[in-house]
Amino acid sequence: MGPFILALSVIEAKLNKGLQKRRKRSSTRICSEGAKDFSSAGSSEAATEAGNGTCHDPESAHRCRGECADLRTEIAIVLDGSGSIEAEDFIWAKEFIYNVMKAFYEKCFECVFALVQYGNIIWTEFDLREGKVANGALEKVQAVKQVYNVTRTASAIQHVLDSIFNESCGSQKNASKKIIVLTDGETFLDTLDLKTVISSERMAGIDRYAIGVSSRLHEDLVCFSI
Structure with missing residues (x-):
């Protein structure tokens, strides 16, 4: 493996690791915030879905992504x-x-x-x-x-x-x-x-x-x- 190919592999691995951590943090914040939005609207089922990472309400999810997700x-x-x-x-x-x-x-x-x-x-x-x-x-x-x-x-x-x-x-x-x-x-x-x-x-x-x-x-x- 040539030095540039090796360096490319190392850089890709390090950047990927950082991206995965960032995505995980943002996903948690998005769904946590989404659950609050659904809960305040009186929908316990939707709040549960949001907390599980399946934020289905488009308006709430869009607002939450704008506020919480800096990917x-x-x-x-x-x-x-x-x-x-x-x-x-x-x-x-x-x-x-x-x-x-x-x-x-x-x-x-x-x-x-x-x-x-x-x-x-x-x-x-x-x-x-x-x-x-x-x-x-x-x-x-x-x-x-x-x-x-x-x-x-x-x-x-x-x-x-x-x-x-x-x-x-x-x-x-x-x-x-x-x-x-x-x-x-x-x-x-x-x-x-x-x-x-x-x-x-x-x-x-x-x-x-x-x-x-x-x-x-x-x-x-x-x-x-x-």
Whole structure:
């Protein structure tokens, strides 16, 4: 099993685990709230059904879902396009991103993606609004061109906090948020410190994963994924 296939399996497993937990919590809250709605309407039978997870009343279930269910998962992928990434590794990284997104688009209707590339510039390839449309987002992944130059990993992650996980850019306040960074490791010529960025209050509650592009595993990767 190649390193990218193995990494894909690990990322899928971890994301799936998080989604299952979130769905379970939301399902419990939906049906609990639904039972209260039915009970207050004087229907003990309907309340029992709601408590058992079969909330049949459309109006009550719809209202409850709007109030209780926050299943949306926002996944920001951060791609190192610096000069230290070999062309072959960059292609592999794009294939990895494509496969992760395709897998989750097919089975996770609550998942939305954004893609940021960094090098001499930090560039939003597509944001969460564009990432809702599977075919369009996957085409954008295939069209990504490497930007080269320096490795500003910390600044790229800060960009995600400022410009991706931002309500004016399509993010939702109560959504589960995850960052996946693909890099060859060591930050180079970055004005921001990686440890400072990932220990900031704005990173609280955000799950983060690091994928090594090449055989090297630098301390920065380990630091980010803890």
